[in-house]
Amino acid sequence: MMPEDRGWSGLSAKLVRLGRPADAEPGFVNPPVARGSTVLYENMDAMRARSAQRYEHALIYGAMGGPTQSLLEEAIAAIEGGRHTQVVSSGLAACTTPLLAFLGAGGHCLMPDSVYGPTRRFCDTLLRRLGVETTYYDPLIERSDLRALMRPTTQVLFAESPGSHSFEVQDVRMLAQVAHEHGAKLMLDNTWGIHVFQPFEHGVDVSIQALTKYPSGHADSVVGAITVVDQADWVVVRDAAVQIGQYASPDECWLTLRGLRTMGVRLERQSRSALVVARWLQERAEVARVLHPALPGSPGHAFWARDFNGASSLFGVEFKPKFSASAVEDMVAALAVFSLGASWGGYESLALPTTGIISRAASRRQPDIGDGGPALRLHVGLESPEDLIADLDGGLAVLRAASA
Ligand SMILES: Cc1ncc(COP(=O)(O)O)c(C=O)c1O
Numbered sequence: 472m473m474p475e476d477r478g479w480s481g482l483s484a485k486l487v488r489l490g491r492p493a494d495a496e497p498g499f500v501n502p503p504v505a506r507g508s509t510v511l512y513e514n515m516d517a518m519r520a521r522s523a524q525r526y527e528h529a530l531i532y533g534a535m536g537g538p539t540q541s542l543l544e545e546a547i548a549a550i551e552g553g554r555h556t557q558v559v560s561s562g563l564a565a566c567t568t569p570l571l572a573f574l575g576a577g578g579h580c581l582m583p584d585s586v587y588g589p590t591r592r593f594c595d596t597l598l599r600r601l602g603v604e605t606t607y608y609d610p611l612i613e614r615s616d617l618r619a620l621m622r623p624t625t626q627v628l629f630a631e632s633p634g635s636h637s638f639e640v641q642d643v644r645m646l647a648q649v650a651h652e653h654g655a656k657l658m659l660d661n662t663w664g665i666h667v668f669q670p671f672e673h674g675v676d677v678s679i680q681a682l683t684k685y686p687s688g689h690a691d692s693v694v695g696a697i698t699v700v701d702q703a704d705w706v707v708v709r710d711a712a713v714q715i716g717q718y719a720s721p722d723e724c725w726l727t728l729r730g731l732r733t734m735g736v737r738l739e740r741q742s743r744s745a746l747v748v749a750r751w752l753q754e755r756a757e758v759a760r761v762l763h764p765a766l767p768g769s770p771g772h773a774f775w776a777r778d779f780n781g782a783s784s785l786f787g788v789e790f791k792p793k794f795s796a797s798a799v800e801d802m803v804a805a806l807a808v809f810s811l812g813a814s815w816g817g818y819e820s821l822a823l824p825t826t827g828i829i830s831r832a833a834s835r836r837q838p839d840i841g842d843g844g845p846a847l848r849l850h851v852g853l854e855s856p857e858d859l860i861a862d863l864d865g866g867l868a869v870l871r872a873a874s875a
Pocket residue numbers: 561562563564566587631635660662663681682683684693694695813814815
């Protein structure tokens with residue numbers, strides 16, 4: 472079995488049953504959407520007793536979450552291999568809420584240079600204003616260099632593996648060891664690696680999912696999840712989420728639960744198609760490099776081969792420097808099967824020019840990232856690989872013509 476195919480057996484059997492209430496009335500397969508704000512209690516004793524259960528997904532107060540949210544939380548905790556999950560309003564909120572929870576004034580945070588742009592902006596603006604300093608590190612940093620960046624005040628080491636634009640797979644085991652040696656928490660944005668990377672087996676303390684992507688899967692809902700294994704970490708995360716009023720609506724959670732049922736077949740199909748398309752692109756004369764974690768030569772591929780059970784369907788393409796960024800934009804405009812869009816993980820294929828985002832990282836260990844030509848990020852959906860390749864073939868003709 473190829474490493475990219477290891478991860479799919481058993482997934483759908485699990486997804487069919489996760490987050491289904493044992494006592495569902497009237498016995499429908501799917502749970503209903505439970506909407507509500509006010510929770511009624513029989514008396515003050517009952518109110519006090521329930522309020523004491525705020526870390527147990529008890530129905531206490533609408534904004535703290537209800538039964539539909541809890542079912543999604545159970546399902547995500549199981550997929551991530553964690554013990555407790557908190558759903559929040561978006562994937563970005565799933566990044567920012569634990570950062571707020573574990574960092575304080577005078578604290579220090581280490582962020583990979585490849586991190587999702589809005590997470591970076593949160594560090595550079597709001598966290599800075601709150602007195603937290605952020606240092607960006609090369610996502611492929613080595614142990615001794617990382618140790619040199621750790622400070623007595625470092626509270627969080629953050630990772631995003633692979634980076635969602637430049638696709639470096641990180642050595643998460645090493646990051647966990649260094650973080651823990653220094654008493655810091657390791658947080659991982661595991662959105663790309665849902666199911667195929669088991670964060671807690673590699674020492675991660677807090678795993679983050681933009682459920683908006685593959686779990687939701689239909690480009691029609693926005694939700695995030697924060698998962699932990701440790702009870703003390705859970706208290707910190709849950710308290711922060713409740714205090715800042717983090718809330719995911721039951722409708723969004725229900726849509727995400729519904730999306731999860733087919734995530735196994737979608738991921739398997741999309742992952743395979745993405746590899747077919749990525750390998751085809753590798754052979755094209757216009758292409759300098761394909762940034763796909765499962766392909767040898769992609770940055771951090773050895774960590775992918777060691778730690779992952781498969782791949783998702785988002786990857787990058789760098790063109791040769793003789794092609795201009797505007798020619799790539801002409802190419803994208805000519806595509807008919809791929810649409811232009813940023814939020815990925817749905818059933819549809821997307822193409823997004825990413826030249827500026829990748830070249831910002833020129834100081835990294837991988838000197839060839841950003842030194843090549845313009846870049847494109849592709850998200851492969853459920854369309855057939857033949858149709859996607861024919862579309863890209865036509866797009867490459869436009870790229871050549873626009874650069875002639
Ligand atoms: C890696 C990663 N993390 C987090 C997010 C944020 O997710 P959301 O769109 O739900 O806020 C995204 C969105 O693109 C992402 O790519």
